[in-house]
Amino acid sequence: MAPATPKKRAAGNIGRREFLSLSLRSMAGMLAGGGLLGLYIKGEKARSAPLRPPSALAEEDFLGRCLRCGLCAKDCPYDAIRMATPGGGIVTGTPYIEARKIPCYMCEDIPCQKACPSGALDKGMEHIEQARMGLAVLHDQETCLAYLGQRCEVCYRACPLLGTAMTIEYKPGENAAYFLPIVHSEACTGCGFCEHVCILDKPAIKVFDIALVKGERGPHYRKEVLR
Template identity: 50%
Template sequence: MSAEPTYTGITRRQFLKGGAITPIAFMLAGSGVATVYLRPADAQGFTLRPPGAIAAKRFLSACIRCGKCAQACPYRSIRMAGGEAGIGIGTPLITPREMPCYLCSDLPCIKACPSGALDKELKEIEKIRMGTAVIIDRESCLSIRGLRCEVCYRQCPLIDKAITIEPRHNTRTGEHTIMEPVVHKEKCVGCGICENSCVLPKPVIVVQKSVETQKDSYEF
């Protein structure tokens, strides 16, 4: 041991470790955090939440991201958001075009939610306000163009309440009727079944933010 030279500077190994690996590790950590996390929860526009979800900002902190609602959903409509959702990472959402909410009468997702992010007092299907259906592209809607489509109307779980058919004269042909589907926002629960069932490749009826926000019973 005594013959060993006493070298007090840094070795090549230490230099590489400190000079190369450490900055790379911090860069990876930083860029991972920045790209995945530093964006608002609604960076991708309106997010359709499960039934009974309380108002958006409060929902983000009331939801503890346990995934029990998704596991309780019999249709696998609810999925958990990944990093693309920004600070909404791990929160439940519904993509109607993949699988809409079929409004189970016993609402298993609400029963599964432990924290009250989905309002436990909500028992009636009609009081759900997840969003509201909107016909965003009247130019393309087959029914409004004069064809007998009306699929959204037939599929709507609140048929003749949330979507009605308003017949009017087809002035273009002069002798037919246009059976126009009309969404009644005060009745629509925003389940997304119409968006899911729209026959066009790009749905003309989609669920958007509802004017009326979901009432909840936990405010104190």
């Protein structure tokens, strides 16, 4: 018999009914604007706009304002901000964050924002918790250890906003109990710590451009009815 595909194996581990129910719940969660799970987006290209430093304007406005001076990168105490070089797929000379290498440490005093002379990093943002650099999505349930029945929780423990941006949902299964990390879009800053610490060779959770992954519910859907 041909070996089971990764998808079939994942379904077999959790149990078909539970897997289906989890998938449906994930979709319902997305529609409801709550926890985000189960997006099958793969590859770096799916990110769309790169992660910009906290409080960056919307991408088009940011590109119009940014002077490519590098002062934000210079003042970042963690060297989380890189300056794009030619050929990398990001507008040359602009600052970006590569979370898998160095995430944003969410400095309370936001030195990158203070250093920006052009307004490309909006000084109107008062608290780092208001940053929306992107949105973390656990996009690959087929490789995430938590979905395979192992108690991992590494991304959850690393989240600076543990308990609000990320929670753990307990799910009893046929052969194991599942402790599933759930990202909450209303609190996730896109700092990238979860992506940075994911113990897989390639992370099962990544920060994406919010516009790429966030759904929008029509006004005729009432949240309380969907739950």
